[in-house]
Amino acid sequence: MFTSVLVANRGEIACRVFRTARRMGIRTIAVYSEADARALHVREADEAVLIGPAPARESYLDAAKVLAAAKATGAEAIHPGYGFLSENAEFAEAVMAAGIVWIGAPPAAIRAMGLKDAAKTLMVEAGVPVTPGYMGADQSPERLKAEADTIGYPVLIKAVAGGGGKGMRRVDAGEAFLDALGSCRREAASSFGDDRVLIEKYILSPRHIEVQVFGDAHGEVVHLFERDCSLQRRHQKVIEEAPAPGMDEATRAAVTAAAVKAAKAVNYVGAGTIEFIADGTEGLRADRIWFMEMNTRLQVEHPVTEAITGVDLVEWQFRAAAGEPVPLRQDELSINGWAMEARLYAEDPANGFLPSIGKLEHFVLPDGVRIDTGMExxxxxxxxxxPMIAKLIVHAETREEAAEALAEAASQVQVWPVKTNAAFIVKCVEHARFVTGDVDTGFIAAEEGDLVAEPLSDMGVEDAAHALRHFAVEGAGEASGSPWDLLAGAVGFRANATPRGTQSVVVDGQVREARLLDEDDHPMTPLLGLSATRVIAFEDGSAFDVTAFARSGAGGGGGPASDGTLRAPMPGKIVATPAKVGDMVAKGQPVIVLEAMKMEHALNAPFDGVVGEVAFAVGDQVAADAVLAVVEASG
Incomplete structure (x- = not known):
């Protein structure tokens, strides 16, 4: 076994790998960009090396810099985590050529499964069922559209080199195909350096079922059962669980056998995932599940598999990379209970799930469950x-108990001022359809109206905020005693100090957690007197500035204003300007497209009108809240 490992990644996965390495007595080495100089994974490592500026292409995606860091620190092994260089065959070969242990899939397997069209051809030859579609070399827009027309809509455009939902678009009608293709190709080129695509038949009521496989250098491959990752938003997984609800033993046997067959077809070594799409219109059936792709790396959702099997997959990766056999035979693996994982994102569900960036002034995660995070x-x-900032992982005896535990964990999340999807997670797992297991990849889109939390509007909170401001700001020189005592008699508002400056607030008999801030936004407690000017209330995963709410009502961030001004919701780069000055546009039509946080965000016309201004060109970098374009009402 090697004695040191460099993790060529950042954030929660770097911290996760370090955890196992420390337990096994292996020295840990981090790499970091200038933006991550104070990051948690840097401090948790035994040694850390700066490898470049903030942009990933100049740091985490720069293979030469990562390899140089490994050589400089004497790292005996490199673990790539997921994303970045984890499925880069050339990097894997360079690592091995340097005499360093590669903790990942063999380069040949990465290549075989890295291109979705070639992978599907290989699976057909191996006898694994695949989804109907087009995987040809002719990439002309005309040929792609013709194939989509032949397959029949809806279809899915997917980047050949894609993953993680990047470079993927559903198209419901022929007239929308070319626009979707252009957007898909731009995103694919930006994310993977390859704009080639394939076309698949879009499965109605699709469920995303994946099987964890593990192979060793001695030809042995086992599976560690399935996960259901159907709860997705824009092809990004939000909640994963294991095992899959509604999976009977016959179907499980068929899909896991197909997964093992797929892994053996490429002589797979290490941790990998075979992803399938299932037609869920009649429940899970062996003859209605098709191969989609293989991820030749550890998956974000690997903790739910660890929970139900009792296996540490990172330890298994270390052992396989060191030449050891798979630690357990297939008949020694079994399912124990039920596990769920929710991805806590820094995003604003009420504002189209746009990423939310900034400093985590207040960041409290729940106790009593597994938390994988690289933030503090x-x-x-x-x-x-x-924008993923943490993963909440729960394990219980039954699915019902796991869902209850996950809802409780997400409801305890307290983050300010960065917005998160914690309240959204609570609503997802408490939704009647989720509780009964009636979910597919369209669940969130179909139920979004019920899942996005409404702004806090309890009049008791508004009254309390008004009263607080009166006593704290206007009447501070006249009042005596604590404002909380005075408020309690007037509106049923009281606070009890709890750790880290958070208060337990009772409003009209309902308990909420609150964060008290002074005029400089510094945390405080009631014992500090009458200087509190803001109250941040936390309820079921949501955070509300109730002082500001009471003062001026709920406010929005970037995006379209009522006057037709389109503002950047966050810093980013302009990647397309579908509309030009003078163009007539309909409500909802894209005017300008911003790329930020690895995703494209189209800013659409808020009403029918004429484009009066486009302030930036393709390639320009823009700041948050910058005016990107203006739509003027027609007539």
Whole structure:
């Protein structure tokens, strides 16, 4: 076994790998960009090396810099995590050529499964069922559209080199195909350096079922059962669970056998995932599940598999990379209970799920459950990287108990001023359809109206905020005693100090957690007197500035204003200007497209009108809240 490992990644996955390495007595080495100089994964490592500026292409995606860091620190092994260089065959070969242990899939397997069209051809040859579609070399827009027309809508355009929902678009009608293709190709080129695509038949009521496989250098491959990752938003997974609800033993046997067959077809070594799409219109059936792709790396959702099997997959990766056999035989693996994982994102569900960036002034995660995170209070969510800030993982005897535990965990999340999807997670797992297991990949889109939390509007809170401001600001020189005592008699508002400056607030008999801030936004407690000017209330995962709400009502961030001004919701780069000055546009029509945090965000016309201004050109970098374009009402 090697004695040191460099993790060529950042955030929660770097911290996760370090955890196992420390337990096994292996020295840990981090790499970091200038944006991550104070990041948690840097401090948790035994040694850390700066590898470049904030943009990933100049740091985490720069293979030469990562390899140089490994050589400089004497790292005996490199673990790539997921994303970045984890499925880069050339990097894997360079690592091995340097005499360093590669903790990942063999380069040949990465290549075989890295291009979705070639992978599907290989699976057909191996006898694994695949989804109907087009995987040809002719990439002309005319040929692609013709194939989509032949397959029949809806279809899915997917980047050949894609993953993680990037470079993927559903198209419901022929007239929308070319626009979707252009957007898909731009995103694919930006994310993977390859704009080639394939076309698949879009499965109605699709469920995303994946099987964890693990192989060793001695030809043995086992599976560690399935996960259901159907709860997705824009092809990004939000909640994953294991096992899959409604999976009977016959179907499980068929899909896991197909997964093992797929892994053996490429002589797979290490942790990998075979992803399938299932037609869920009649429940899970062996003859209605098709191969989609293989991820030749550890998955974000690997903790739910660890929970139900009792296996540490990172330890298994270390052992396989060191030449050891798979630690357990297939008949020694079994399912124990039920596990769920929710991805806590820095995003604003009420504003189209746009990423939310900034400093985590207040960051409290629940106790009593597994938390995988690379963030801490005082850390910063950067525009340069994925907005996932933590994973909440629960394990219970039954699915019902796991869902209850996950809802409780998400409801305890307290983050300010960065917005999160914690309240959204609570509503998802408490939704009647989710509780009964009636979910597919369209669940969130179909139920979004019920899942996005409404702004806090309890009049008791508004009254309390008004009263607080009166006593704290206007009447501070006249009042005596604590404002909380005075408020309690007037509107049923009282506070009890709890750790870290958070208060338990009772409003009209309902308990909420609150964060008290002074005029400089510094945390305080009631014992500090009458200087509190803001109250941040936390309820079921949501955070509300109730003082500001009472003062001026709920406010929005970037996006379209009522006057037709389109503002940047966050810093980013302009990647397309579908509309030009003078163009007539309809409500909802894209006017300008911003790329930020690895995703494209189209800013659409808020009403029918004429484009009066386009302030930036393709390639321009823009600041948050910058005016990008203006739509003027026609007539």
């Amino acid at each position: 209070e005082g850390g910063e969510v950067s525009q340069f990287y994925d």
